[in-house]
Amino acid sequence: MPMVIGVVAGIAVGAVLVLIGVFKMMWRVAEPNEALIISGSKHRTEGLEEGMGFRIVTGRGTLVLPGVQAVRKLSLDLNETELHVDCVTHQGIPLKVRGVVIFKVGDDFVSIANAGRRFLDQQKLMSERVHNVFAGHLRSIVGGLTVEDMIRDREKLTGQTRAACGTEMEKLGLIVDSLQIHEIEDPTGYIQNLAMPHAAAVQRDARIAQAEANRLATEAEQQSFARMAEATRDSEILQAGYQAERDKAAAKAQQAGPLADAAARQEVVVQMTRVAELEAQRTEQQLQADVRKPADARAYEKRTIAEAERDARISAAQAKAKETELAAAAEATRVKTAAAAEAEATKARGTATAASTRATGEAEAAAAQAKGLAQAEATKAKGLAEAEAIKARAAALAENQEAVVAQQLAENWPEIVRAGASAFGNVDNMVVLNGADGMADMFAKALTMGGTGLGLARQLLASMNQNGQAPAGTSSLNGLAPQPPAQKVSVQED
Known part of the structure; x- marks a missing residue:
């Protein structure tokens, strides 16, 4: 029994060791500066089209089936390539541009995929391809610039070159970290000739500056000598002052x-x-x-x-x-x-006076109204009477005009004579010949031959013919015939 357990334990340990070995063979880990490209099965990677046939792994581990999938590494390290490009400027001057391009494969999956397809087995040729891309664009850009532009603004040349190569580098899956133009060589000496005027100006300014420095040094020396003399003078003055103070102290001691x-x-x-x-x-x-x-x-x-x-x-x-x-x-x-009492009394008196005045005024108004009515009636009656008289006179004038005229002349004869006499009102002294007959004859002529009296009679007749009545004021013609002043008349008999 213990032997069986030992055998089983050994088999288990061996199986574990085998599994560990197999796992170690299948597990691949990508380094920080590399990307694993695993091909051999259908994969879909984020940001890439479906069915590329390979998978990209960066910064982590993954399982790879040996014999079924193949694993290759793509370096993400920096690379650099030296630029040695012969160019011709817009002025037709040949130049040699020397620089360096530092680049690497992009960190995104698209850039890694593009670089893997192009450089996976040719990573040593990557620098050559980049050199060729930059050399072509650099020649094109330099051909549109002058030497002065390139010297004064190298950043412009660098920027235009990077911008021109950006699209192609992106297609290659590469990014440019740095592009530097180190040197611009001039085989013809054009740049040196450009520098000569400036060098001459610099030399001139240097000589001027040296002369100015010499002048300033001389002035400083002279000022130093003057200060030395001034210091000597001040020292002697101080010594004399000290001597005077010593003498004064001695005199004071004696006194x-x-x-x-x-x-x-x-x-x-x-x-x-x-x-x-x-x-x-x-x-x-x-x-x-x-x-x-x-x-x-x-x-x-x-x-x-x-x-x-x-x-x-x-x-x-x-x-x-x-x-x-x-x-x-x-x-x-x-x-x-x-x-206050006087005001009340005055108010009462004023009220009474006003009532009395109002009554008096009303009575006077009534009396004036009655008087006016009476005068109006009298005037009306008088006017009616005069109208009747005029009407009767007009009727008589129509029947016997001569009799009426004779009557009017008779009634107004004194005024007529007075008016005729006014013709002599301005005569101071008049001599009448032929006595009384001459006087009568003169008055008759004055009355009958256009004198004032005849004119008055004619006016009277004309007025009566027009209105059918005697003119107003015929009863008294004193206004028409002014009274003559007393005249001096002498009558002489023949």
Whole structure:
């Protein structure tokens, strides 16, 4: 029995060891810098199309069936390739561009798949392929630039080259970590010639700077010499000052005895002056006690009495003012009451006066109205009478015009004669020949041959013919014939 158990245990241990060996043969682990590409079965990897025929494993382990699946490694390390490219610029100048490209396989599955298909068995040729890609694009880009552009802006050349190669590197599954242009060689010396003007300018500036430095050095030396002379002068001045102070001290030492004697006498005088001042102060205090204090006491007494009398007068005045104020208030109340009574009386009188005035006015208005009506009736009656008279006169004028005219002339003859006489109103002295006959003849002519009287008669007749009545004012023609002034007339008989 124990033998059987031992055999079984040995078989179990052997089986375990066999299983461990088989598992170890089937288990593959990808290093951090490599990718495992497992082919031999249908797999689907995220980010890749279905049915690629291989599986990609990075950073972990996986099981591989020996004899059924094959495992190969793709390095993810950095690679570099040197660039030695002969180029021609836009100006037709040949150049040699030297640089380096640092690249690697991309970390994503797409890049690993693209690189695995192209370089899995040809990883040593990867650098050559990258060199060829960059060399072609670098020649193309340099052909569009000038030498000056390449020298002044190498970053532009590098950027354009990386951008131009980006698509092709992506197809190859590679990424560029760095692209550096180390050197631009110029076999023709064009770059050196470009540098000559600048080198000459630099040399000129260097010479100018050296000359300026020499000038500044000379000025500094001169200033140093001047400061040395100034220091020497200051030292001599100080020495002279010290010597003067020594001489002064020696002189003071020689005069110390007389000065001490004078100082002693001065101290005696000061003490005597002090004693005199103390004596004066004592006298002043004695006067204060004997004279000023009693005088101040008497002044204080008088001032106190005066203030008491003033306060008494002020109190009396305030009492009198209060009494006057009360009396004024009482008088104001009385006046106010009397004024109110007087106002009521005046109001009553005004009301009565207004009523009386209104009644008087109404009576006067009634009287004026009656008087006006009476005057209107009288005027109306007078107008009717005058109208009847005019109507009768018009009828008479229509029947016997000459008789009516004769009557009007007879009634107004004095005024007519007066108007005729006004023709002679401005004559100061007139001589009439032929006596009374001459005078009569003259008046007749004045009345019949266009004189004022005849004109008045004609106006009267024209007015009567137009209106059928005598014009207003024919009863009195004094306004038409002004009174002539007294004339001096002399009559001479033949």
